[in-house]
Amino acid sequence: MEIVVCIRRAPTTDARIKPAADGKNYEPAGINYDISEYDKFAIEAAIQLKEKHTGKVTVLCMGSKEATKEVRTAIAMGCDAAELLVDEAFRDSWATASALAARLKSLPHDIVLFGWNSVDNQSASTGQMVAELLGLPSVSVAVSMEVADGAAQIERLAAGGKREKYYIKLPAVVTCQKGLNKYRSPNMKGIMAAKKTVVAETPANAPADGVAVLRLQPPPPRADGKIVGKGADAVNELVRLLREEAKVI
């Protein structure tokens, strides 16, 4: 099976994001990067497919040259080959999806896996756009997946916590959600293998962005809490305020 997994380099989820001086990007200083969290479920799913059906997992990443680090981590986890589509700017989903789709046209794939959402940009759309650009069926937000006989049976998480079940023919695009699996950590041999793997680099073939960032600003700071009194005496007032002001009970 030819499996492709598309990963994104993103700030770690504990990073404190501050707008940069231009007011459009975030300040890169002091930020640590990692593979965007949900992409790790996609990597694990890819490796499990390979282990079960044999084949090859190729990691595809569009990003700056620094993303070689994340690509190597994916190799260390168990992927086999890696390609970096080099683009130094922070691009939107459309530009990213277009560049990935352009590359996928000549890269063999039975299944293309994505994270359902990036932890930084959070547009939850790149995977579906790639599917449309390639004319492939797709299922997003997968929480279970079985592949057999050139088709996949997938459960996805739908609104309201409901689960929907789909049967799709391969080749297809699937975006992965937490719950699909428990992803593995790289091990020492994997890290050594990653060190020796050549990460192929080609310039990304990306069109202009479709989205323009006008301004990046942090949410307003939360207002201070209110202390309504002390001890049992405060309970009635607290209940009144929760009911009448906060309207939560």
Next chain:
Amino acid sequence: MAKYESPDFFNLDELLSEDDRNVRDTVRDFVDDNVMPIIEDCYEKGEFPKAIIPKLGELGVLGANLPEEFGCAGMNNVAYGLINQELERGDSGVRSFASVQSALVMYPIYAYGSDDQKKKWLPELAAARIIGCFGLTEPDFGSNPSGMITRAKKDGKEWVLNGAKMWITNGNLSDIGVVWAKTGDSDDPKSIRGFVVEKGMPGYDVREQKKKLSLRASNTSELFFTDVRVPEENMLPKAEGLKGPLGCLTQARFGIAWGALGAAMACYDTAKNYAAERIVFGKPLSAHQTTQHKLQKMLTEITKGQLMAWRLAKLKDEGKMTHFQVSMSKMNNVGIALEIARVAREMLGANGIMLEYHVARHMANLESVKTYEGTNDVHSLAIGQYITGHSAFA
């Protein structure tokens, strides 16, 4: 508690390759996920966390600096050092388990074993499918192993072992033991040879040593040999005399020089965070002059220790490391780690004695680490001999 952060006052990260940092972070995450949640319990019960054994094999940290052809990762010694550092940040007992397996069991088989022995044992040991221990110390001979009483006598195609070993890490968990015995007269340390003794060989008994107050999450055992018949092919062909076991100890001490830093950094991190939050006499403990003095001393000693360990690993990679340098590094880094653990314990006040805060556990552990693999006295005598040319051991 806050997520652990290791200090890097001298930008040492810049001296590490991306792979080295990757190794460190991977093992750090492993410890967060697999050691920290269970270690208090194991320590209190006085048990080694057996559940992590197969996971350590999967992670590939056992014998990680040995070649790939034997199922190992073939890593450089900075990465290997960092593995030890991170494991000991969790617990000295966990690092001890890995040290014994890597440096005292896999290394001697790799360095002194036959091709058959290497092929038979190393991949199994790397994957943690079998566990090993190292039997050198005896009830009456610790710092001076050349006095050992355990003997091996040739009888046909077998060696017959008699004697006893004590304080043996992993003893009770082990499938095999690398055991050192004299093959000649009792006063002939040149006749010391290494044997791979297998669990289940008639006459070989193991008894766990309980009621320890240190390294409680590590297995320590006595080994007894009564006419144990060990086949010829289980003798390590390339080790003769005390050089054999001492060569292993150099490897293990290298790992300890790094490992102790992990424990020291854990204690520093805990003390620093605690002092920032604990209010005494109306302001944070960390705003008091004496506290700042303690914290700066910790950071200074850690930084010196990190530089020493890093340089030691580079020398080892270049094949230039001497056992004197290893002695100094083991002695220094364990010494400062113990002192840092004690001061951290003190800074946490009453909380400092609780398992929950980890510092007392590290402190108690480090007392063992200071004693095994050459006590500080022994290392200072070794370095003294290097400086002066006089042996003051006896």
